[in-house]
Amino acid sequence: MENNNFANYVAIISAAIAVLSAIFSFVQARSAKNSYRLQKKIYSDGEPKFSIQDISDSLLYNQKNLDEVYYFFKIILPNLSDKATSIIESKLELKHKKGKLIVKYNEDCEIRNQLERLTIPIDIPPHSSRIGWLVFSVSREIYDQLEIDTHYLFLKDLHGVEVKKEKIYVMEEYINHENK
Amino acid sequence: MRINNKIFSIKKMALMKIVSDAAIASSHIANGKTIPLIILDTVKHPEIDEMIKMHHGIKYGEVNSQWAKSIDNRQILLCIDILEPTTISFKIQFDIIANGGLIDIIVESQLLYLQGGKIGDRYRNTMNAPNILLEIPSNDFKNEWINIFNKAYTKHFRSLGMNKKDAKKAAKQMRIEWGVIRDMRMK
Numbered sequence: 001m002e003n004n005n006f007a008n009y010v011a012i013i014s015a016a017i018a019v020l021s022a023i024f025s026f027v028q029a030r031s032a033k034n035s036y037r038l039q040k041k042i043y044s045d046g047e048p049k050f051s052i053q054d055i056s057d058s059l060l061y062n063q064k065n066l067d068e069v070y071y072f073f074k075i076i077l078p079n080l081s082d083k084a085t086s087i088i089e090s091k092l093e094l095k096h097k098k099g100k101l102i103v104k105y106n107e108d109c110e111i112r113n114q115l116e117r118l119t120i121p122i123d124i125p126p127h128s129s130r131i132g133w134l135v136f137s138v139s140r141e142i143y144d145q146l147e148i149d150t151h152y153l154f155l156k157d158l159h160g161v162e163v164k165k166e167k168i169y170v171m172e173e174y175i176n177h178e179n180k
Numbered sequence: 181m182r183i184n185n186k187i188f189s190i191k192k193m194a195l196m197k198i199v200s201d202a203a204i205a206s207s208h209i210a211n212g213k214t215i216p217l218i219i220l221d222t223v224k225h226p227e228i229d230e231m232i233k234m235h236h237g238i239k240y241g242e243v244n245s246q247w248a249k250s251i252d253n254r255q256i257l258l259c260i261d262i263l264e265p266t267t268i269s270f271k272i273q274f275d276i277i278a279n280g281g282l283i284d285i286i287v288e289s290q291l292l293y294l295q296g297g298k299i300g301d302r303y304r305n306t307m308n309a310p311n312i313l314l315e316i317p318s319n320d321f322k323n324e325w326i327n328i329f330n331k332a333y334t335k336h337f338r339s340l341g342m343n344k345k346d347a348k349k350a351a352k353q354m355r356i357e358w359g360v361i362r363d364m365r366m367k
Contacts, residue, residue, distance in 0.1 A: 097363070146211070149290075168290045168291060168317065172209065172210075
């Protein structure tokens with residue numbers, strides 16, 4: 001009888017220890033999972049991460065006596081990473097009925113100098129942003145032949161990260177086109 | 181429905197009916213694209229009239245849009261959520277057969293003029309009324325729209341007595357013919 005009681009006590013205690021072990025393992029697993037999530041977030045914050053948050057304004061400048069037409073885009077560029085970044089390349093893609101045309105970035109444009117320009121390379125410190133205008137130019141001879149559907153702005157940073165943003169409608173400003 | 185991580189209900193949006201439509205092409209606007217204009221029946225929705233008046237003349241705002249289709253494949257909805265400078269949401273109902281050409285131009289141009297009005301209004305009689313120009317990004321919807329267009333018109337032509345093969349061919353040909361208006365440019 002006493003042996004039976006002792007065996008029962010041992011069984012109960014063993015079961016209780018097993019349950020406690022299971023609970024402890026569960027708590028440890030949860031803690032490890034939370035720790036993993038935190039590590040993952042810290043790693044992610046350190047990855048290069050910028051975007052074109054918005055194209056807040058745009059303009060197509062078309063002056064009759066000039067050989068080129070000029071696209072102006074005002075962009076907001078946040079850098080969401082813990083690392084600084086630098087935009088080293090920008091291009092404008094004009095999607096037209098027969099395909100695409102890549103338009104080059106223009107850093108020498110004297111038109112509308114009062115607009116605050118962004119100059120490539122664009123340095124953006126961690127967790128901050130830059131706002132300004134980018135200018136692109138295309139020869140009038142080519143532009144007049146295109147039936148443009150939409151515009152894509154591409155930016156690439158020194159880490160190789162490339163982002164793009166579409167602008168469907170660009171307001172057009174015609175200078176000295178009295179007969180149009 | 182979630183647009184830009186904002187969840188809102190299509191059911192709660194005011195349903196707007198189209199009074200009439202037009203197509204506008206100008207060499208100074210959007211590279212001469214043909215842009216559709218819709219006059220909405222805003223008699224019971226003066227807030228939409230007010231929104232259009234307030235936006236008229238303002239250079240830029242912010243709008244989200246989403247295309248939707250009814251389960252019976254007869255209606256297309258364009259859900260519009262204007263965020264700046266005023267906030268208002270509504271949906272525009274299109275009949276796929278009656279307004280198929282109009283939807284086609286919106287999808288192709290990705291632009292839409294909106295004007296408020298009442299039954300009987302036409303653009304030629306209301307050219308001085310305020311309107312606003314919206315960007316309606318539709319690249320992701322375009323292929324699906326072409327499928328919807330072809331299926332709906334195939335079914336329509338079959339209901340008129342054509343056999344399946346001819347109806348399918350006629351539907352595709354109709355979209356090609358409609359391209360005369362859709363792809364027109366004023367340059």
